[in-house]
Amino acid sequence: DVKVTQSSRYLVKRTGEKVFLECVQDMDHENMFWYRQDPGLGLRLIYFSYDVKMKEKGDIPEGYSVSREKKERFSLILESASTNQTSMYLCASSFGGETTEAFFGQGTRLTVV
């Protein structure tokens, strides 16, 4: 089975802190994604990566950056956390190409206080 693992299930951080969310997948997938999920807004794409060191902005990249130094690992970075970044963050991965079958991690509930 494909496994996508997010480093933390729950996080509480202070405003202004630099926050790292880590995601690891074990199926050699080319594509990896970071979404945030808020009630009524669905899954909004923050960033995605289609290869090591390659990344593209999604629909809501402001305030975030990403890093993909190894194929299996994709990190989301909040440069200076703010309260409006309190949310559920979901990592996903998929095979290369146009497939839309993605496999998700369990999510990280981030609270910024």
Add this chain to the structure above:
Amino acid sequence: GQSLEQPSEVTAVEGAIVQINCTYQTSGFYGLSWYQQHDGGAPTFLSYNALDGLEETGRFSSFLSRSDSYGYLLLQELQMKDSASYFCAVSPYSSASKIIFGSGTRLSIRP
């Protein structure tokens, strides 16, 4: 740009049939997928329509009509465990690796 619109909530009775619609405004995409997410869980892939028409997988079927910019997920013989949120998703021609999701539909099943 791309946008996928879904009804925010649908309620149905156990044993009945329900249809969840997805209308889209996008310049072109490879296919339409559906995902299920239970409360507190991760989204899981349900189905994929690369071509127009109906795809059936057990109690669930999915339909796509590119000419009508429309798709739907059909759930038959509803069970209480089908209570969940359902999302449609596409990968646009402009960026094949990208996956964008609709706003999601919360399905509630009544006994």
